[in-house]
Amino acid sequence: MDVKKAGWQRLDDVLASLRGASPEAATRAQLKEFEALLRARQRRQQRASGPTLTEDLAELVMPQIADPAIFQSAQYTAILDELVSDVLPEIEEDVEVRGLVAVLLMEELDRHRSLQRRLRERDL
Numbered sequence: 001m002d003v004k005k006a007g008w009q010r011l012d013d014v015l016a017s018l019r020g021a022s023p024e025a026a027t028r029a030q031l032k033e034f035e036a037l038l039r040a041r042q043r044r045q046q047r048a049s050g051p052t053l054t055e056d057l058a059e060l061v062m063p064q065i066a067d068p069a070i071f072q073s074a075q076y077t078a079i080l081d082e083l084v085s086d087v088l089p090e091i092e093e094d095v096e097v098r099g100l101v102a103v104l105l106m107e108e109l110d111r112h113r114s115l116q117r118r119l120r121e122r123d124l
Helices: 013-018 021-048 054-063 068-072 074-092 097-123
Strands: none
Touching: 021 054, 074 097
């Protein structure tokens, strides 16, 4: 499948085009692009019986969220904190795997806290 024909862009091309834009402009642009991709995907799904490999990859990279409110709640942060502090140390995997999972969870915590800060600043 030709990526250009499908209207998709490579991530590095999109990021390069957003350099120099304000974070809010980038976020708006990303939201518009994401919504367009969702609409296009829904149209394709109506026509086809099953998802293509490209659609499966897009779902993996940007999954659909059933309840977006989870990202606005303090519970989300509490769950991630508990995973890092209580659950992860109990997992019987080698140290390297636990370390990698801890790094991923901490990055997600940082990303969520950053998002919450931006949302609060926007609402002020």
